[in-house]
Amino acid sequence: MNGFIFLAGMTVGVVAVFVIQTFRMKRFDLSDEILNLSPAKHHWGNLGYWENTQDYQTACQQLAVKVADAAGLNNESELIDIGFGTGEQLLLWHQRYQVKHITGVNTSQAQVGLAQQKIKHHNVSAFLHHFDHSAVNTQPDRSFTHLLSVDAAYFFNDKEQWFKQNLRILKPEGAMVVTDMVMPQQPSDLLQEFIMRLALWLCGIPKENVITLDDYQKQLAEAGFSQVETEDLSEFVMDGFAHWLPTYQASFAGLKDAPIWHKYTGTARLLSWLRKHDLLRYYLIKAKR
Template sequence: MNTTMFLFGFLSALASIFVWRAFQLKRFDLSDELLNLKPDDHHWGNLGYWENTQDYGEACRQLAMKVGDQAALDQTSDILDVGFGCGDQLILWHQHYRVKTISGVNTSQAQVGLAQKKLRFEGINAFLHHYDHRAINNQADRNFSHVLSVDAAYFFDERDQWFKQVHRVLKPEGKLVVTDLVIPHPPSDLLQEFIMRSLLWLCGIPKDNVITLDAYKQQLTEAGFATVSEADISDAVMDGFAHWLPTYRQQFEGVGSLPIWQKYQATAKILSWLRKHDLLRCYLICAQR
């Protein structure tokens, strides 16, 4: 490995990420509107699933549908979505699967307010609250058939304890379905490990969440889940977003110069670097009670 190039890439990403950290208090606000500047009325905020599309809204819909299909949602489903953003996935799941009940928690008050407005407009009853993932601790035992989380679980503090609470609130044979990030193997190079962990920390991902897939599955087993399955979706998710963003930004002169764009530029650069060195992968994970 060329150490000079390696450090140059790290420092370039670090310079961008400092700007990102300046916006940490807004990480879960309405800034994702910048990714939704096409005429379509949506407010998606995930990395997307980039299969046969270069449209952000369609990519996000595809990722949400991957989660819904894996969960086998239907008219009997009582779902709890942890980190539902502005509610687009909730509307999608209601319209496509006709789910029975919808509950959700989300850390951004602005997003919760917009989601409530959007669901009311669609005539969808939902119980949405401004709170973080630990709100699950206050839910009754065996209250949901599904707990879902799209592009959010890697931010959860004490995620292993959250798994245990998810197991508690799920009905018999209920499912937890998430998209999450894992490392494929412990880094063999100390410099790579330092850079990887530094970048992920700057992104707001707790260090205890940076674990291998085997360790991740072990946490789910220890939480009480009977079966765990996974699918590697890194190419369609991480690579797809990283390749799409620069081209998308070029379409919007003026808007593309806003400082908040540094947040998304940093995301694309970090994803590209981590994928290039195979230091991080994205999985669709399903755990059944």
């Protein structure tokens, strides 16, 4: 490898650690309100599904609907959502699919508090818990028809064990639907490997969780899932968010230099780089017993 290129990569990486520190330290707070600056007063926080839209809230709703439709939510669904953010998707699923029962688990106390206010305001019955993804370990066997996780699973450590617990708490014919990041292949050189590891560290994503799709499917099979379907959403999620954010940021000239933007401009640039080098892809993954 060219020594200068490697040194340049190291320098960029070190600078990025300082410039995007907020990106790592405040992943699960309420800072994503800056992505929701509109009269609608929603508070979405996922990357969105950007087919035929340039509106953030519409894109986020489309991603939540895509997950719900893949799962087959209906008025008999008893679902648990792992990583529900501020609760926008819970309200959407309640209103659109009239789901029978909602349980939610989320790591941010601030987000859980806001979600609880929302469901109370809309008279939605839901059990929301401030805990991490391992909360599934405490749920009784065969408790839910659906387990959903939108834009969160790539943060979970011990995912192999998580899959096994997910299967345990699903009822017969139950479905798990998640969106997750997977590698199409291993990085081709040391510089790519270094930058990707740095990027994952900044995002708080455990490196061991980022595996190829084949290995992902093997983990699901070893956990006991027998029916697995996958769909590559990279174009309409990763590319969509990366293309939208700069235009959106520019529309708020008075806020363009606000430090809070670093978290999201860093995300957009990272997604563009990962796609350019085809190091990570964004998948919808459905697994059934």
